[in-house]
Amino acid sequence: MTLVVALMAALLGAAKDDGFGPYKPTPLKLSIPKGWPKPNSDIFAKNKLTEEGFELGRKLFYDGNLSKDGATSCGSCHQQFAAFSTYDHDLSHGINNTFTDRNAPSLVNLAWMTSYHWDGGINHIEVQPLSPITAHNEMGETLENIIAKLNADSSYSRYFKAAFGDKAITSQRILKALAQFTGSLISSNSRYDQWKNGTLKFTPVEESGYALYKANCSSCHREPLFTDNSFHNNGLPLNRFGDAGRQRITGLSSDSLKFKVPSLRNVQYSVPYMHDGRFNDLDKVITHYTSGINYLQPTLDSILQKPIVFTERQKLELIYFLYTLTDTSFTKNKRFAPAQPITIKH
């Protein structure tokens, strides 16, 4: 009986062959850095991480055809050299010379996150791309058009077949493949990590900076991810867009002006800072916490009710520590770069 079933299965498999060979994806294991908590179990529970899925995700991430103008890819605003944020831009550029409403967050260690976006409005990594893809001031495209464009691009059949077993291009497959790529963007090899692992020593200045970080910043920017995935009002005045942050999602006035705590990893490269990119260097960020907080806001975080006091030297020490979170093996990892050189369209 077993033999008959096996034989039939083999024949059925052969009958399904479409010229790209059998479906044999290579399983990938998400490597969890030493001492880190377990990633969000939801991330790859129903999206088996494979080499082929990752590769399709990488191709999609860098494909301008996911946007209306054919040139604005995920990677346009999430640049690897800027730890997958938009370097030196408070707001990013969408199609047709538009601006986004918020600063493009760095895409790092997403598999440990419990929600996405500055307001936490996105509840699963797979559905996040729907937002930038369809927003009129980001990629401005529809899923229908993307599927049509990908179907017209003969290079994709092979990728979809390799990742999912047949050539069919569906929104679910596009989103799952993108999640395999973005969920694999792990940064865990900074000077800080090497210091934690005992493979190098901090300079005295970095050590002092670490002590200052522990005393003043670590309750929200918690090690080892340098975020606790929570939402806080850190005392910034309401911006020109009237962006109330988390309140837009929950509808609760108690969430007014609360934003997600961003990871400090690669903060040297994810400049500028805050949800609207209002600070263009780390000194301005620290100065905000020492003397810029609006204490009249009713939702101001309780931890920030008392001003943080730093000397000028201490500010520098803290910045030197923050630079130890820079991970160039992440920002230069060829696996996270486009598989082929990008053609610049003129």
Place this chain on the structure above:
Amino acid sequence: MIKRILLQAFAIVAICALPGKLTAQNGKLILKFVHLANEKKIIRNDSVYSTPNGEPYTISKLRYYVSEIGSGKPSRNIFLVDAFGPDSIEMKLPAGHYQQLSFLLGVDSLLNCSGAQDGALDPLKDMFWTWNSGYVMFKLEGKSDSSHADLNRIEQHIGGYKGENKTMRRITLNLPEKLVIDQKKTHTVVIEVDLDKYWNKASISANPVIVIPGTLAKRAADNFPLMFRVKSIL
């Protein structure tokens, strides 16, 4: 040809090998939804209806999710009903005699936060919020002179799956006669969906646009169970 023979051979082997998988205890059922406003079958765009409040409106879109159909035994079947598209849905239910018919208007919480879905839940169906993850359970669009929104729009996108803001509602309908589900005959249950009951006491001029979860959406969802009644069993 050879391929077809092999497939048929495989199917026979599969049936022989797995007799338990194909159950004899299921029967088919069709639900046909008939959408009414002011006791008339609704027509897209052209006809003007009136809310119980006396506000005029037209309808350009009416879609909603129907899931967990059955009497006491929820299934994972999920359907998107479209008043101006597929308004009949077909499913398998355990054979038996049914006194009531029950379904969920909307989509179970878990499916709102489990990543990219397919089928009726594919975000292509334009029923998934991109900026605040979750499904629009019920979508009614049109125009009204009472609407102060841009272009006199009405957009009632009723959704929300968390805690107090849940908008899915279980609908339990009494049947006019006993419904027998078996393999002999596929019955059609005709269900009338009354938009007058959706509006109930709501005012278009006050809230022509509801596109976020919250109190307004919840209040609208509270009217869902009033909207449905079984007209006949065919």
